[in-house]
Amino acid sequence: MDHSHGHQMDPGEAYxxxxxxxxxxxxxxxxxxxxxxxxxxxxxxxYPEMFLEQxxxxxxxxxxxxxxxxxxxxxxxxxxxxxxxxxxxxxxxIMLLITILCGFAFAGVKYVEYGAKFSHHxxxxxxxxxxxxFMLTGLHMLHVFIGIAILxxxxxxxxxxxxxxxxxxxxxxxxxxxxxxxxxxxxxxxLLYLIG
Amino acid sequence: xxxxxxAEHVYVPFLEEKKGILSWLTTTDHKKIGILYLVxxxxxxxxxxxxxxxxxxxxxxxxxxxxxxHVYNVLFTLHGSIMVFFFIVPGLAAxxxxxxxxxxxxxxxxxxxxxxxxxxxxxxLGTIIxxxxxxxxxxxxxxxxxxxxxxxxxxxxxxxxxxxxLGFSSILTGLNFIVTIHKMRAPGxxxxxxxxxxxxxxxxxxxxxxxxxxxxxxxxxxIAERTxxxxxxxxxxxxxxxxxxxxxxxxxxxxVYIMIIPAMGVISEIIPxxxxxxxxxxxxxxxxxxxxxxxxxxxxxxxxxTSGISEVAATIFSFLTFLVAIPTAIKVFNWTxxxxxxxxxxxxxxxxxxxxxxxxxxxxxxxxxxGALAADIHLxxxxxxxxxxxxxxxxxxxxxxxxxxxxxxxxWFGKMFNETVAKVAWFLIFxxxxxxxxxxxxxxxxxxxxxxxxxxxxxxxLMSLSTYGSWILGVGILIxxxxxxxxxxxxxxxxxxxxxxxxxxxxxPSPPPHENFHEIPHVTDWTYGYGKKS
Numbered sequence: 001m002d003h004s005h006g007h008q009m010d011p012g013e014a015y016x017x018x019x020x021x022x023x024x025x026x027x028x029x030x031x032x033x034x035x036x037x038x039x040x041x042x043x044x045x046x047y048p049e050m051f052l053e054q055x056x057x058x059x060x061x062x063x064x065x066x067x068x069x070x071x072x073x074x075x076x077x078x079x080x081x082x083x084x085x086x087x088x089x090x091x092x093x094i095m096l097l098i099t100i101l102c103g104f105a106f107a108g109v110k111y112v113e114y115g116a117k118f119s120h121h122x123x124x125x126x127x128x129x130x131x132x133x134f135m136l137t138g139l140h141m142l143h144v145f146i147g148i149a150i151l152x153x154x155x156x157x158x159x160x161x162x163x164x165x166x167x168x169x170x171x172x173x174x175x176x177x178x179x180x181x182x183x184x185x186x187x188x189x190x191l192l193y194l195i196g
Numbered sequence: 197x198x199x200x201x202x203a204e205h206v207y208v209p210f211l212e213e214k215k216g217i218l219s220w221l222t223t224t225d226h227k228k229i230g231i232l233y234l235v236x237x238x239x240x241x242x243x244x245x246x247x248x249x250x251x252x253x254x255x256x257x258x259x260x261x262x263x264x265x266h267v268y269n270v271l272f273t274l275h276g277s278i279m280v281f282f283f284i285v286p287g288l289a290a291x292x293x294x295x296x297x298x299x300x301x302x303x304x305x306x307x308x309x310x311x312x313x314x315x316x317x318x319x320x321l322g323t324i325i326x327x328x329x330x331x332x333x334x335x336x337x338x339x340x341x342x343x344x345x346x347x348x349x350x351x352x353x354x355x356x357x358x359x360x361x362l363g364f365s366s367i368l369t370g371l372n373f374i375v376t377i378h379k380m381r382a383p384g385x386x387x388x389x390x391x392x393x394x395x396x397x398x399x400x401x402x403x404x405x406x407x408x409x410x411x412x413x414x415x416x417x418x419i420a421e422r423t424x425x426x427x428x429x430x431x432x433x434x435x436x437x438x439x440x441x442x443x444x445x446x447x448x449x450x451x452v453y454i455m456i457i458p459a460m461g462v463i464s465e466i467i468p469x470x471x472x473x474x475x476x477x478x479x480x481x482x483x484x485x486x487x488x489x490x491x492x493x494x495x496x497x498x499x500x501x502t503s504g505i506s507e508v509a510a511t512i513f514s515f516l517t518f519l520v521a522i523p524t525a526i527k528v529f530n531w532t533x534x535x536x537x538x539x540x541x542x543x544x545x546x547x548x549x550x551x552x553x554x555x556x557x558x559x560x561x562x563x564x565x566x567g568a569l570a571a572d573i574h575l576x577x578x579x580x581x582x583x584x585x586x587x588x589x590x591x592x593x594x595x596x597x598x599x600x601x602x603x604x605x606x607x608w609f610g611k612m613f614n615e616t617v618a619k620v621a622w623f624l625i626f627x628x629x630x631x632x633x634x635x636x637x638x639x640x641x642x643x644x645x646x647x648x649x650x651x652x653x654x655x656x657x658l659m660s661l662s663t664y665g666s667w668i669l670g671v672g673i674l675i676x677x678x679x680x681x682x683x684x685x686x687x688x689x690x691x692x693x694x695x696x697x698x699x700x701x702x703x704x705p706s707p708p709p710h711e712n713f714h715e716i717p718h719v720t721d722w723t724y725g726y727g728k729k730s
Binding site: 016017020024027028029031032033034035038039043047050123125131134135139 | 307308311367371372374375378379380405406407408409410412413414416417420424425426427428433434435436439443
């Protein structure tokens with residue numbers, strides 16, 4: 001926030017302003033993924049057999065593990081946000097660290113999955129289904145990495161003592177972003193791995 | 197600041213607050229960021245306008261004797277892409293939006309000043325990337341239709357990536373404006389007291405926020421199509437090229453309202469001031485902006501009547517398209533009602549506003565021809581579309597842009613331009629524009645397709661007439677540009693409120709001080725109470 005103009009915004013107002021901005025941004029993210037979800041709906045109705053047959057190639061166990069990892073990380077994230085609102089900087093740091101590690105664990109599982117696909121000569125150009133699979137999970141993966149970068153910044157700033165019960169907006173905004181990443185995966189998992 | 201309170205109240209115009217190139221590049225002052233946008237978009241407008249003059253020059257004769265057909269393809273791709281992505285989408289919304297929104301609502305700045313300058317740098321970055329790709333050169337037109345864009349040898353990946361970055365800039369600007377309008381209004385500035393330009397900016401920002409991400413993903417998919425071999429748009433792989441058009445127009449139709457709604461906002465500001473009457477139908481105009489924004493999401497397939505969509509879909513989209521005429525006509529009728537029995541002063545901003553009403557109405561009504569299924573089958577991809585599109589975009593948006601330039605110029609730069617020269621320029625622009633584009637309606641009806649460097653002998657007289665018109669238009673814009681630039685150096689000092697507006701931005705000195713208002717104003721009435729004894 002720029003305070004050079006002399007008219008300082010009151011902290012409560014600044015908080016709700018930042019939060020509104022973040023929610024609007026999350027809305028644009030939904031629209032971004034929305035385009036891909038629309039493509040999914042269109043092609044699924046066009047080629048139901050292809051989706052039925054090829055989704056079996058995906059590794060449900062790994063998908064389920066990743067779902068658990070992300071849901072767990074959303075919990076640690078939420079604990080971290082509540083902790084900083086109560087001024088518990090150390091607990092917040094630990095929770096942020098766990099959340100970040102979950103992000104890396106998710107990426108690791110995804111790496112193994114992608115590797116298995118490539119070794120079976122399954123690539124984005126194999127079929128429409130795998131085009132969708134790689135585009136959806138790839139774009140999601142990109143968001144996981146952005147989330148990790150944001151939360152790492154928050155971790156460093158928390159450890160430097162920048163946040164306390166009076167000012168914790170960036171941690172909360174980072175948390176909102178992380179929940180969105182989690183939420184999108186919760187839709188991706190059944191749509192790609194489970195629906196038969 | 198610690199010295200005393202008196203020092204704070206010395207008036208320093210924002211232009212003189214800090215000096216040097218670096219202070220401009222790193223500024224977070226919405227007024228300076230507005231100028232950065234204004235200079236950038238105007239520069240690209242002049243470049244793309246010059247390219248248009250070259251195209252018209254080629255069309256003076258039926259043969260391709262000035263440039264080859266391939267060069268002509270490159271030229272219209274350049275003209276379209278630069279005009280759309282560098283000028284008209286960011287145009288009014290980012291330049292005047294930045295300058296006016298905080299001033300009009302009584303705020304010291306936008307909600308996120310750093311994000312604001314960040315958006316500008318994203319705009320410049322996207323511009324550089326896209327320009328680089330365009331000059332390689334590119335030949336897809338500004339719409340990147342598959343399958344051609346998936347197969348051409350030109351650098352579509354770089355081009356679409358540039359547009360993607362520009363889209364990001366647009367999203368962040370829209371986000372900033374929405375939050376600003378929600379959170380930064382001065383005490384007493386209720387929603388129904390907001391100037392109509394603010395309502396228009398708000399509707400525009402919603403479109404930027406909701407539609408732009410969809411073109412973002414579309415362009416990412418096109419990039420994936422070319423680099424990873426993804427087949428969403430490739431029939432050989434089970435994809436569908438028409439899907440690209442659906443995605444593309446889902447953004448790009450709302451985008452034409454991103455281009456026009458701010459101009460409508462400008463007209464709503466100019467007309468009451470120069471008619472000395474309260475705006476007629478305030479709420480109707482305000483909500484019709486939101487109405488247009490909403491309906492704009494439901495009409496995209498009217499660009500695709502000849503692309504092989506089903507008859508049922510085409511019929512539905514045709515009817516939905518007619519719906520747009522309702523909120524648009526609400527605006528036009530309310531502006532006209534505002535003029536009725538007003539004390540009209542024909543100064544240059546008002547001339548542009550009247551030009552807008554006249555030309556935009558022609559553009560809007562010819563849009564209905566294209567929205568009608570049977571007529572569209574005949575008129576699709578002809579010069580009729582070119583004429584309609586330019587009546588809306590030049591007759592509408594550019595008239596609004598020029599009107600805004602003349603109206604807020606004294607406020608923004610603290611100088612008065614030569615009014616007589618401004619009127620002469622307006623006359624040449626108005627006449628030149630009509631001579632250029634009106635014949636194109638006839639060309640289209642007679643079946644002349646767009647995007648060709650050559651044409652049959654029988655179209656020579658109308659085509660040449662159109663080219664002569666483009667010269668008049670070009671001279672008019674040149675005179676206007678010189679007039680406005682000259683005024684920066686030798687214009688008279690502008691008074692605080694030369695046009696007698698009641699809006700908040702005119703109640704501070706010209707140019708406004710860095711912090712806009714010494715004290716945040718308390719608003720007690722709407723801004724359109726003209727003609728009452730005070």
